[in-house]
Amino acid sequence: MSPLCRLNGIGIYVPDKILSNHDLEKIIDTSDEWITVRTGIKRRRKAAPGQNTSDLALMACRNLFSNARLGIAPNDITHIIFASITPDSICPSTACNLSAKLGIPHVPALDFNAACSGFLYGLMLANGLVAAQPDAKVLLVAADILTSRVNWEDRGTCVLFGDGAGATVVTNHAAGRGEQDFSATLEDLSVGADSQGGPCLTAGIGGNTSAPYKLGDRVTENFFIQMDGREVFKHAVRNMSAASAGMLERNNVTIDSLECLIPHQANARILEAVAKKLNIPDDKLFINVQEYGNTSAVSLLIAMHDAYAQKRLSKGNKTLLTTFGAGFTWGSALLAIE
Numbered sequence: 001m002s003p004l005c006r007l008n009g010i011g012i013y014v015p016d017k018i019l020s021n022h023d024l025e026k027i028i029d030t031s032d033e034w035i036t037v038r039t040g041i042k043r044r045r046k047a048a049p050g051q052n053t054s055d056l057a058l059m060a061c062r063n064l065f066s067n068a069r070l071g072i073a074p075n076d077i078t079h080i081i082f083a084s085i086t087p088d089s090i091c092p093s094t095a096c097n098l099s100a101k102l103g104i105p106h107v108p109a110l111d112f113n114a115a116c117s118g119f120l121y122g123l124m125l126a127n128g129l130v131a132a133q134p135d136a137k138v139l140l141v142a143a144d145i146l147t148s149r150v151n152w153e154d155r156g157t158c159v160l161f162g163d164g165a166g167a168t169v170v171t172n173h174a175a176g177r178g179e180q181d182f183s184a185t186l187e188d189l190s191v192g193a194d195s196q197g198g199p200c201l202t203a204g205i206g207g208n209t210s211a212p213y214k215l216g217d218r219v220t221e222n223f224f225i226q227m228d229g230r231e232v233f234k235h236a237v238r239n240m241s242a243a244s245a246g247m248l249e250r251n252n253v254t255i256d257s258l259e260c261l262i263p264h265q266a267n268a269r270i271l272e273a274v275a276k277k278l279n280i281p282d283d284k285l286f287i288n289v290q291e292y293g294n295t296s297a298v299s300l301l302i303a304m305h306d307a308y309a310q311k312r313l314s315k316g317n318k319t320l321l322t323t324f325g326a327g328f329t330w331g332s333a334l335l336a337i338e
């Protein structure tokens with residue numbers, strides 16, 4: 001199969017503030033032991049007061065473009081597509097806010113929402129853009145401040161999430177590899193959905209469109225992330241495993257020839273269950289959820305960035321990405337590292 005498109009560089013940013021499990025013990029009825037055993041998470045980052053989602057994204061983009069060897073500057077960007085479930089506002093879009101902050105206000109820019117599957121859904125959109133317009137340079141960004149949308153009185157959800165941002169530039173594979181450190185071609189991609197799972201993981205927008213908030217209404221629980229953890233767990237394992245198995249089979253990739261499996265960093269137990277179902281050994285499974293918690297659509301970008309820095313992704317080898325999120329949405333992608 002010929003490659004679909006190229007990912008050029010990865011820039012990430014996480015806020016300075018670290019919220020450890022021991023910090024959480026002081027604000028809710030939980031323990032480091034419970035969180036560690038059930039999720040593998042030890043700490044997560046929290047945006048500073050006044051920091052917006054587009055601010056986090058801007059820092060990730062600066063880190064991406066500051067690598068001189070990338071050979072792509074903000075002025076070269078032709079489109080911005082932005083995955084987030086915690087946008088700065090409903091309008092203007094966070095993508096437009098980012099384009100202003102990057103000094104490229106005339107670049108077409110839009111937000112989209114595929115929850116934690118945002119990065120792979122974004123690759124699908126970016127791939128379509130570069131197929132239609134081969135000289136396109138698509139800035140694919142994911143950023144979320146999920147700590148702003150958790151109910152800090154719900155211990156079943158508030159311990160799980162963290163804040164962060166990531167970005168890459170997607171180009172046509174025929175455009176050629178630049179001098180940047182990280183470069184990969186997208187060999188294959190599939191995404192899926194089952195909207196019957198919608199009620200299992202929700203966050204409102206302030207009332208809802210059929211019963212909108214009026215001035216002075218109080219915020220209710222519906223505004224925050226609500227989750228049926230056990231159902232989500234089951235479907236996450238099932239769908240990430242099936243999507244990954246299908247991806248490997250379709251591309252004749254054996255476990256032996258696969259260098260690394262990078263799943264969406266939701267929960268270490270979910271990731272280990274997926275790897276076990278696929279017969280992928282522990283040393284090929286990349287996990288960094290202990291450091292950041294679940295950062296939604298950003299998690300694959302942070303994980304790829306860290307895996308590359310730790311020399312877990314090497315030239316000529318194949319990496320499998322897989323994801324799962326609210327909706328339900330999921331996906332899988334095969335990368336060839338250049």
Ligand SMILES: CC(C)(COP(=O)(O)OP(=O)(O)OC[C@H]1O[C@@H](n2cnc3c(N)ncnc32)[C@H](O)[C@@H]1OP(=O)(O)O)[C@@H](O)C(=O)NCCC(=O)NCCS
Pocket residue numbers: 029030031034035038039116155156157159227228229230232233236266267270294324325326
């Ligand atoms: C959330 C999750 C960790 C909960 O683990 P679980 O084993 O299913 O736990 P349960 O929700 O059944 O709760 C078990 C007990 O722990 C308690 N508990 C829940 N959160 C707790 C916390 N943070 N600290 C201490 N106890 C907690 C519950 O109240 C319950 O107590 P009870 O038995 O006295 O009623 C797990 O369901 C999960 O990881 N789900 C997937 C979440 C996810 O990844 N979502 C995003 C996907 S993109």
